[in-house]
Amino acid sequence: MTMTDNNQNHGQDMIRVESLMKSFTLHNQGGVTLPVLEDVSFTVAQGECVILAGQSGAGKSTLLRSLYANYLPQSGQVLIRHDGELVDLVSAAPHVVLDIRARTLGYVSQFLRVIPRVGTLDLVADSLLARGINEVAAREKAATLLSRLRIPESLWSLPPATFSGGEQQRVNIAMTLVQDYPVLLLDEPTASLDAENRQTVVDLINEARQNGSAIVGIFHDQAVREAVGTRTYELQPARSAA
Amino acid sequence: MMALRDNGPLLEVEGLTQKYGHQIGCEDVHFSLYPGEVLGIVGESGSGKSTLLRCASGLMQPTAGTVRFDTRVDGLQDIYALSEAERRMLMRTDWGIIFQNARDGLRMNVSAGANVGERLMAVGERHYGSIRDVSSEWLEKVEMDLGRMDDLPRTFSGGMQQRLQIARNLVTKPRLVFMDEPTSGLDVSVQARLLDLVRGLVRQLGIACIIVTHDLGVVRLLSDRLMVMRRGRVVEQGLTDQVLDDPQHAYTQLLVSSILPV
Structure with a gap:
């Protein structure tokens, strides 16, 4: 081989x-x-x-x-x-x-598939909490990323089921990029x-790569x-x- | 904190077979469950999933095969080789069993608070005040109205009864919880709330869980791994998303393609 x-x-x-x-x-x-x-x-x-x-x-x-x-x-x-x-x-x-x-190993799929009824900020912070990161730090990191992806703060407590296609896709990206996966x-x-949002995602991908992903x-x-x-x-x- | 995954298995099932006369309940089932892992078992009615759950959870001695549990003191032990008293102690402390029908898991003629407190007393808690405090803390965790603490469970709705069963089981901080169709019979909005609750608690407490259900949506959301049963045998097992998105066995392919889109 x-x-x-x-x-x-x-x-x-x-x-x-x-x-x-x-x-x-x-x-x-x-x-x-x-x-x-x-x-x-x-x-x-x-x-x-x-x-x-x-x-x-x-x-x-x-x-x-x-x-x-x-x-x-x-x-x-x-x-x-x-x-x-x-x-x-x-x-x-x-x-x-x-x-x-x-x-x-992180994966961003094309479609958002999440537990119903769970708010957006909680969804994004979820994988950090699962790894034992404390709640304050996890939610802060999730909030920073959601702001950067222009998800209005007024939506953070809502489940993303009713969001637009573009918003759902950005939540999906945030759920993965909130971790620094190698x-x-x-x-x-x-x-x-x-x-505008496409450029933000391009920047996030490039930052991940420059950080060694x-x-x-x-x-x-x-x-x-x-x-x-x-x-x-x-x-x-x-x-x-x- | 998250349970460490590089420890040994919490539960090890080997060659498990249960026969009812000539009828096969389940046959030659093998699996290992690690701390904090959630395993889903799916299959149509009569496929043997409830039989498997009963055998694995100490409720029914299998015809053949072993069920070994990582006990706190002695490590992996065959649960059916333990004395009746030891097995009961294990079931009261380290295990929880949540039944499809809350009447099988609750004492219907004592109050909600007592249903939770009773399990605490079984592990040696004697102080009334602290039993009541811990019980109410758990009723709050499962989103029960504390005003109903002294009411009998038979006055509760199906969803409330299920939540009470969860509180009763989790109050002793078990390491393994068995659930038999925990959400069937509940209406969809109550189901979603219960699933969210179960998932959060399992995550926070690092509990391993075996969930038997016929609902593929439930396992997609809750379980890490999936076993598909048919006619008493496991036809396929693997990561939940792999089994559902790339099913290998003809029966699993049929099952997955039979889900009605919403």
Whole structure:
């Protein structure tokens, strides 16, 4: 197995994907199998932001979800550096994956999915509280981030269910970026934002990267790609099912 | 504070099988639960999830297999090898069981306050004033009106009874709580409130939890891990979001695709 060396060596490899294969078998639709990822290998170092590129259906979201262990690959490895050691998410026990997600690996999905009835500030502070950070500090950090993302203070006590699409997306971003995750996965975090908020999110991503996070993201907006990306990884569509 | 995850498992279930005559209740179930983890068990009625819960929680001795719990003093112990008295003590102190039907978990003919206080007395608390203080503190935590403390649970609504059951179970600060369909039979707004409450308490106290339900929405919100049962067997298990978003087994795929969109 060959590992491509990183030319712009910013630091340690944080993500190492090796020979990843992912297909979907639809048991209730005649058992048809759809191959999506075939032999995907790449590495991401500290301080890098790798943009996943490829046409629609090439498997960008599938790859990103596999990097979070949200999807289960058939073979290959997804190694994430956690407490200094590379740990394979594909074969790790669930409680290990949960610990990696709590402390190392953050993911911003396209859609906000939260407990009903919980206020926005509490949602954003939640992951900090879960890690044992005291309530005052957690809420202060959450408040700072929400202000920066221009969520009006009058909305902080309300659950985000009734917010606009753009506001929900910003709450979603805040819920992840409130932590300083060493590895960040971003699935179209700027899709429904206006120019001003898009710029704020670009700034936040760049700050995370400059602070040493390793980032992998899907961005459809060319300007955003250029503003945050340090490198592109091009996915080829898998050959059709045999 | 958050429970540390790198300790050993809190509960270890191996080869658990329960037969009712020729009928299989559950068969060859294996899992480990770590401190602070929430495990959801889903499956249709008759899939064996309640049987599994009863066996794992000390209520029914399985036909085969072991259930080991990390006791405070002696480490991992087979709960069915303990004496009846030791097992009862464990269930009163380190475990909580929240039943689908509050009548199974509450004493309906004593007051709400006494329902909570009783469990404190079972672990040796004798001072009336402090029992009452701690009880009312817990009733407040589960958002009960303290004016109802001296009322009988049978005068309460279903949602209030469930909250009282939670207070009664959590007052002894257990390390593991079993819940059997805790929100079914409640209307949706009450369900959401209860889920939020359970989640907050589990988080604050670092309690591990096993929740049996047929509601995939409940496990999505509450559980870290998920087991899918069918005909007494575990057909799939893994991280909750992985099992729901990328189900591998035909039955899980059917289950997930059968959710009605709202």
